[in-house]
Amino acid sequence: MTSLASDPVALLAKPPTPAWVALLFKARALIALALVTAFFSVLAPNFLSVASFLITAKHIATIAILGIGMTYVILTGGIDLSVGSIAGLAGMIGGALILNGVTAGPLGVVIYPSTLAVIGIVVAIGGLIGLLNGTLITRFGVAPFIATLGVLYVARGAALLCSNGATFPNLTGSADYGNEGFPLLGAGRLAGIPVPVLIMIVLAAVAAWVAVNTPFGRRVYAVGGSERAALLSGVRVGRIKTLVYVISGMCAALVGLIVASDLVAAHPASGETFELSAIAAVVLGGASLSGGRGTIGGTIIGACVIGVLGDGMVMIGVSEFWQMVIKGTVIVTAVVLDQLQGRIIGARD
Amino acid sequence: MIVQPILLSARTVAKSYGATAALRGVDFDVRGGAVNVLIGENGAGKSTLMRLLAGVEQPDSGEILLDGFPTKLRSVRDAARQGVGIVFQELNLCANLTVVENIFLGRNLGRGGVIDHAAERRRADEALARLGATFTADTRVSALSIGQQQIVEIARVLVEDVRVLILDEPTSALSEEEVVHLFAVIGELKRQGVGIVYISHRLEELMRIGDHITVMRDGAVVASVPIAEASVPWIVETMLGEAAAAPVGGAPREGGEIVLALEDVIVRRGDGARLVDTVSAAFRAGEVVAIYGLLGAGRTELFEYAFGLRRGEGGVRLQGEAIERLSAADRVARRLLMVPEDRQREGLFQNLSVGGNLGLSSLPRFARRGFIAKAVEDRSVDAMIARLGVKTPSAKTPIGALSGGNQQKVVIGRCLLRDPVALLLDEPTRGIDIGARAEVFAAMRALAGEGLAVVFTTSDMLEALSIADRILVLSKGRLTADLPAAEANEGLLVRAANGAAVSPSAGRASRAALAH
Known part of the structure; x- marks a missing residue:
């Protein structure tokens, strides 16, 4: 062996990229966030006001919570198109539970679960739908795109069936039934911070920590890096892949409840195209759709970009049609930059 | 002309x-x-x-x-x-x-x-x-x-x-x-x-x-x-x-207890043709066994069946326990490990660091109350890097920055961290240079010395002759030879690989013939 060969760093095929270029690439989501924020602050004077900031923060929170689940799914190399529909269905089930309760037993006794129980039940149902996604994908070998596309339709249909397409209004609950307080989930504040934002912060912190510090998190990255190598290393690949869809389904159900709570009403069409915003947030955050690369932190920043961009354009009066054009352009640009990073920096982190 | x-x-x-x-x-x-x-x-x-x-x-x-x-x-x-x-x-x-x-x-x-x-x-x-x-x-x-x-x-x-x-x-x-x-x-x-x-x-x-x-x-x-x-x-x-x-191996040794046994293994292709045809073999503790054969002889298929990655028929026993119905993960849990032939695609996680690659099979061992204890992980990983002489600036280096030989050591190291009783290595020296090759062989011998059953496949006759204690030859899915390395030679292996059944005594005979 030559001395050169014994120095592994010398084997990097490409000449090193200047550190600042690499840094710019890595921080591109943050830079994009700073740019859009600065842009709208100048054009829309109200943009930085506390009131509008809090509204934007709530929008960001819904995208980000979906994005957290989606990040895990995408890290394994999968995709979950069903989250928007699950959110819609979750809102409807939550609404039905609060308005109508559960009819139990042969005597037709109606039980009204407490608000916390409603949240627990609905999130569990979201997890079960995720389990369905995961089972279709791992047991029956259906491609994630197709499996979750099918579940997208089924869940949306189920949401519409819940009320025959009608909205469940006035989800305030009642002290008589012991189920009041539901609106707090979406509209409440703690120390001036909207509850959804707090939920996002806690979930993001936990998810980011789990991704790095638990065997589960490590295996998620491994499955995305090479499913075959993971199998050979003794990872229960099917179990990991199923779990990420369960997590994604639970996140989606939580978002459905937050949206219904914020509006104090559950609408069966709620959550449409949420899946696209969530995927966009994950991709903007630097994750690779082929799996194995991405971070929760990146996704949160990506969600911020999407949220700020969306609300900012509304505030300066950009037409809805142009909003779509601009959002699409931003997302595609992010992916193009990602490809360039691969080519310019060579070795990926 | x-x-x-x-x-x-x-x-x-x-x-x-x-x-x-x-x-x-x-x-x-x-x-x-x-x-x-x-x-x-x-x-x-x-x-x-x-x-x-x-x-x-x-x-x-x-x-x-x-x-x-x-x-x-x-x-x-x-x-x-x-x-x-x-x-x-x-x-x-x-x-x-x-x-x-x-x-x-x-x-x-x-x-x-x-x-x-x-x-x-x-x-x-x-x-x-x-x-x-x-x-x-x-x-x-x-x-x-x-x-x-x-x-x-x-x-x-x-x-x-x-x-x-x-x-x-x-x-x-x-x-x-x-x-x-x-x-x-x-x-x-x-x-x-x-x-x-x-x-x-x-x-x-x-x-x-x-x-x-x-x-x-x-x-x-x-x-x-x-x-x-x-x-x-x-x-x-x-x-x-x-x-x-210059053979690399030491004196051939007798193996100890049977660790891994294959009984009448058959693996079929989609059209029913037999890729592995009724192969039985036993691998003992402390033994390095080479499975020699030409491309398409069924070596990889045999390993994949033994490890649970491929459907087939026949028994697989690990330390006496029938494991042929278990998943690959369950076999790993029982400490049967495999180093795949396609290192880049099947052996490595290109998105993880050297340390991440090394530790992946042993995560439960690093965990304390469900969370990875970084100190434990770092210690084990660094120890394995030192033990195998992996040349890397640190455990945090991206795996892609290492040479083929060092990457191979990382894949082997991942198996070793899991503390195997039997280790299958499919073409372990494919695409690595001669120096690293010798180190990989040395590691295999050392492992056998520690009481593992080490089995590797090779399409390189000399590799089989110089490293192994025992050589099995596969030809078009059939086992055509099972000899102590001391009784084997190139001529025998060529004949066996081309389909002629060779028995140990024939080995002795032709060796004697060659001596004259």
Whole structure:
């Protein structure tokens, strides 16, 4: 062996990229966030006001919570198109539970679960739908795109069936039934911070920590890096892949409840195209759709970009049609930059 | 003797990958109307030379001459236009399309985007006729045997009017009859003046079909002679050089308890053909066993069945427990580990660091109350890096920055961290340089010394002879030999790999014969 060969760093095929270029690439989501924020602050004077900031923060929170689940799914190399529909269905089930309760037993006794129980039940149902996604994908070998596309339709249909397409209004609950307080989930504040934002912060912190510090998190990255190598290393690949869809389904159900709570009403069409915003947030955050690369932190920043961009354009009066054009352009640009990073920096982190 | 003009030559071509020199200034001539055989150990530079000649890659220095004039082969398509075609070892056909559709895939005849079916059909028929094919151009490829598919691959090259045809281990997947037919085809092409470059590991085959033989070793041509002047022993000696005289292994040892046992294992291909045919074998603690065989002998399939990655029939016992119904993860949990052949795709996680790759099978051991204790992980990983002598700046280095040999040590290290009782290594030295190879072997021996059952596959006879305590030979899925390494020799292994059953006593007999 030559001395050169014994120095592994010398084997990097490409000449090193200047550190600042690499840094710019890595921080591109943050830079994009700073740019859009600065842009709208100048054009829309109200943009930085506390009131509008809090509204934007709530929008960001819904995208980000979906994005957290989606990040895990995408890290394994999968995709979950069903989250928007699950959110819609979750809102409807939550609404039905609060308005109508559960009819139990042969005597037709109606039980009204407490608000916390409603949240627990609905999130569990979201997890079960995720389990369905995961089972279709791992047991029956259906491609994630197709499996979750099918579940997208089924869940949306189920949401519409819940009320025959009608909205469940006035989800305030009642002290008589012991189920009041539901609106707090979406509209409440703690120390001036909207509850959804707090939920996002806690979930993001936990998810980011789990991704790095638990065997589960490590295996998620491994499955995305090479499913075959993971199998050979003794990872229960099917179990990991199923779990990420369960997590994604639970996140989606939580978002459905937050949206219904914020509006104090559950609408069966709620959550449409949420899946696209969530995927966009994950991709903007630097994750690779082929799996194995991405971070929760990146996704949160990506969600911020999407949220700020969306609300900012509304505030300066950009037409809805142009909003779509601009959002699409931003997302595609992010992916193009990602490809360039691969080519310019060579070795990926 | 017919004149054999030199059609294509390489002049002092060199090629490096990173810091590894794959070719160091090689001269090679392809004579028309002749079979130009290229042989060498794995990693000797055959495939690199072939890729340069076929336009897959460009040489770093040196030049390629076509009819004596320098030329550049910018791509496989460009090379084909200039009359140089290649048939790769792996078949690259679309099974759902017909023969003619496959032949003209990506280069359809016709104008303005409209396919000229009649012209394609005519040209395909001509090519198939030249090859003596027994099927028609509108047969679906899925209906053809592997040998017939190989003919389609050759036809695909022939329609380009090539004068030089490169065949990379064309017989590895063929049955005996198919080989005979292929040789007839090659003979016919030879008469038509085509220069054939033929790469194979099967020595007897080369002697049968070759006109000229070029032997490569360590990225250089060490001999180039007419086949009449060559013999099998001479080829082996030339190919291996001094390595032949320097076995790495220590004294062969008797194994201890049986750790892993296979009982009548059968693995079938999709069409029912047996890739592994009723193989039984036992592997003992403290023993290094080589499974030798040519490409397509069923070595990988046998391992994949033993490890739970492939369906099949037959028993697998690990420390007496029947494990053939368990998942791969459950087998790992019982400390059966495997190092796969395709290191890049199946062995490594390119998105993880060296440490991340090493620790992946042992995460539960690093966990404290469900969370990975970084200190425990770092300690174990660093210890393994030191133990195997992995050359890396740190455990945090991306795995892609390491050389092939060091990457292989990382894959082995991952298995070792899991504390295996039996370790299967599929072609553990594929694509790594000689120095790292010796280190990998040393590690395997050391592991056996610690009481593991170590089993590895190889298509390199000398590797089997010099490392193993015992050698099993597979030929077309059947076990044809099971000998102590001390009783084996090249001649026996070649015969067994080509299908002749060899018993230990026959080994002794022929050894005795050789001694005289």
